[in-house]
Amino acid sequence: FQLKYSWSTDMKESHIVLGGDKRLEKCMHEAFDAMPEIKRMIVYTTCPTALIGDDVRATIKKVSEARPDTDIFVVECPGFSGVSQSKGHHVLNIGWVREKVGTVEPEITSDYTINFIGDYNIQGDTQLLQQYWDALGIQVIAHFTGNSTYDDCRAMHRADGPVEMRPVGETEFVNGVGARSRSGGEGDDPAVHDGFLSVGWCCHPDDAATR
Numbered sequence: 581f582q583l584k585y586s587w588s589t590d591m592k593e594s595h596i597v598l599g600g601d602k603r604l605e606k607c608m609h610e611a612f613d614a615m616p617e618i619k620r621m622i623v624y625t626t627c628p629t630a631l632i633g634d635d636v637r638a639t640i641k642k643v644s645e646a647r648p649d650t651d652i653f654v655v656e657c658p659g660f661s662g663v664s665q666s667k668g669h670h671v672l673n674i675g676w677v678r679e680k681v682g683t684v685e686p687e688i689t690s691d692y693t694i695n696f697i698g699d700y701n702i703q704g705d706t707q708l709l710q711q712y713w714d715a716l717g718i719q720v721i722a723h724f725t726g727n728s729t730y731d732d733c734r735a736m737h738r739a740d741g742p743v744e745m746r747p748v749g750e751t752e753f754v755n756g757v758g759a760r761s762r763s764g765g766e767g768d769d770p771a772v773h774d775g776f777l778s779v780g781w782c783c784h785p786d787d788a789a790t791r
Contacts, residue, residue, distance in 0.1 A: 585611075585615070585618075587607060587610075587611045588607075589603050589604050589607045589629075590607075591603060591628065591629065596628055596632055599632065599634055600629060600632065600634055601634045601635065601636070601638070601639045604623070604629075604634070604636065604639050605639050605642060605643060608621065608623070608639075608640075608643045608652075609643065609646075609647075612647060612650065619649055619650045619651065620650065620651050620652075620729075620730035620731070621650065621651075621652045621653070622652075622653045622654075622655070622730075623636065623640055623652060623653070623654040623655075624654070624655050624656070624657055624672065625655075625656045625657065625658050626658055627658045629658070630656060630658035631658075636654055636656060637654055640652050640654045651730070653675075653676065653679065653680055653730075655671060655672045655675045655676075656671070657669070657671040657672045657675075676733065680733065680734045681733070681734060681735075681736050681737050682734070682737045683734045684731050684734035684735045685735065685738070686721055686732070686735035686738050688719065688738065689719050690717055690718060690719035691717075692716070692717060692718045692719065693718070693719045693720075693721050693738060693739050693740050694713075694718060694719070694720055694721065694739050695720070695721050695722050695723075695724060695736045695739040696709070696720055696722070696723045696724065697724045698724070699723040699724060699725070699726040699727060699728075700725075700726040701723070701726030701727040702726070706723055706726055706727040707727075721735055721736055721738055721739045722735060722736045722739070724736065
């Protein structure tokens, strides 16, 4: 199980009025200093921080320059972005695909590689599925995002499951982005529509009896 740590800037009224960018910068350094073995971070805005209009990306750039051995992903996806926070989730997903997917090359150990998208690893269900995939000789490049690592999710572009099985699983947002990217609606981003996909279950039908 991948333990995830969440840090809050704990903003007060004075930060809302005068700005919280220095508070954010201080907290980011504190988090990295507290766990020096960790070099990855995701920063996202909540409703109050989005409303005051701080330049979060400028702050992240400043921290990244001070710590060149780190990789930081920032996404401005406050809960009010959409109904039931849905648009905020969408913004984060698309931001990750555009900015991070394709920036790490994974070690390929199988002829069958997949991503498992929509995984929250509730009550350890991913561990059970992983036993099946291991028995089938399937390499899971990344679990997005319930039981994975930051760098695994950066390598999702190398998943290449059988064509006939690719639509299986919670891949709606990936399929939609890929279609829009190919049509020019989301820009020409090869990381989106060249081999970026996932399946929930994957093996060639002809091989199912032998694997």
